Amino acid sequence: MRTLRPRHAAQLGRVTAAIVVAASALLLAGCAGSPDPVASVTPHIRSTTTKTPAATASSSPTATPTPVTLSCDQVLTSDQLGKLVPKLTADSGFTAEKGSNAATAVADAGVACGYRNGTSGNIVAVSIAQPTATDLTSLKNTAIRDSNVVPTYGVPPKVMGYFAADSTSGVAQAFTGAYWIVAESKDFHEPGDASLVMADVIGNLQ
Known part of the structure; x- marks a missing residue:
């Protein structure tokens, strides 16, 4: 086996050291390469869109009858009652x-009054109401269908009168403006029997 001389060994050591230094430099250069990329931050833009509130459906108000504020002394006055033939008196x-x-008139915020016939003792029921437009139309249609037209209760078309009778009683009706007027009694056998009562009641509404 060949033995290196000291001079040659020293040269070989220097070469080896140089190679190691060069390799280390290359390694460090590789580690110190391009810096890590910086993550880009996208700014958050707040929306300026304003939400429009959903439209709500408006409901129409429910129709109600118009109250009749007359007292029974105003529906037929004591003076009018005394002049009727036969004479009537208020039944409290x-x-x-x-x-x-x-009862229908009262349910429609109307008024209902009773007057007693001094001769027969029977009651004349008088009622006044101002129903809703729909109910008033229905009442008119019923009167046209079930009753006879009576032009003597007022001047048509301002006052439209009707009369119907059965074996128990007679019913006189009149429509003027928004009013529905009814006079009913066992003493009413024909339209003329209710004429004076209807004329006075309608006159008190004018």
Whole structure:
């Protein structure tokens, strides 16, 4: 085996060291390459869009009857009652029978009054109401269908009068403006029997 001389060994050591230094420099250069990329930040832009509130459907108000504020002394005055033939007197204990025209008038914020016939003792029920437009039209249609036209209760078309009778009683009706007027009694057998009462009641509404 060949043994290196000291001179040659020293040269070989220097070469080896130079190679190591060069390799280290290259390694450091590789590690110190291009810097890490900086993440770009996109600014957040707040939306300026304003939400429009959803439209709500408006509901129409419910129609209601117009109250009749007359007292029974105003529906027919004591002076008018005294001049009727036969004479009538106010019945303070009168109440509208269930299902009657008078009860319907009261339910429509109207007034119902009773007047007693001094001769027969029977009651004349008089009622006044101002129903809703829909109900008033329905009442008119019923009167046209079930009753006879009576032109003597007022001047048509300002006042439209009707009369109907059965075996128990007669019913006189009149429509003027928004008013529905009814006079009903066992003493009413024909339209003329209710004429004076209807004329006075309608006159008190003018």
